[in-house]
Amino acid sequence: MSSANNLKKSLLVLALATTLAACSDNDNDPVVEEPVVVEPIVVEPVINEFTITFSNLTAGQPLSPLSVIAFEDEAPWTFGTTASVGLEMLAESGANEEYLSYESALATVSAEGGIGPGETTTVIISVEDQETLNLSFAAMLGNTNDTFTGLSLVDVSSLEVGDSLMSTTVAYDAGTEANTETAETVPGPAASGEGFNEIRDDTADIITMHPGIVSNQDGLSTSALGVEHKFDNPVSKIVITRTQ
Secondary structure, eight states: OHHHHHHHHHHHHHHHHHHHHHHHHHHHSOOOOOOOOOOOOOOOOOEEEEEEEEEEOOSSOOBOOOEEEEESSSOSOOTTSOOOHHHHHHHHHOOOTTGGGOTTOSEEEEOSSOBOTTOEEEEEEEEEOOSSOEEEEEEEBSSSSSEEEEEEEEEOTTOOTTOEEEEEEOEEEOSSSOOOOOTTTOOSTTTOOOOOOSOOOOSSOSOEEOOOOOOTTTTOTTOSOOGGGOOOSOOEEEEEEEOO
């Protein structure tokens, strides 16, 4: 009987030890938690949209396609400074591809075609909302050497949807080409001469107010331009309306 009791006790102790060992192993097993997947918050940008109406106020000057640049701080051109190559090309030929590649631009747009005397065109520019938002405008007067018009900087940051700004513009001399008015150097329909020339032969080489057309009837015998190509300021009108 003693041997049997001892055997039972041994089996009981072995079973208890096995159970404790199992419990101990379970307590030490790491708890594997499923990862929490956090979906990224997508913030849609706020888009501002502006409709620009551009009117040619001259009687005999076709204007090149209006170029519009949206930017924050530094304007693509400024009165009294040297014109960039992009502005030189626009002012001498009306071509605006280089001008619209302005490195600080937030957005750009070009009108589809030129605008004749007395005509009006409309363009739309869309740009992400900015604390500071400016627009700049430029277009060539075709029957000239290097004349352009526009607005260097218009702050539209505070415009609410439906609000409008209106301004007239004057004629500027890009300062990149002498105002010879010859048939060889005026690209517009009055002469159909050369457009852009990388040689800058205007001694000023800065953007100034344009002195106006002289013409072949008022003392410049070599001019390909007549009095019908003369202009007074203002030469255009720009209306900016925030539509979104």
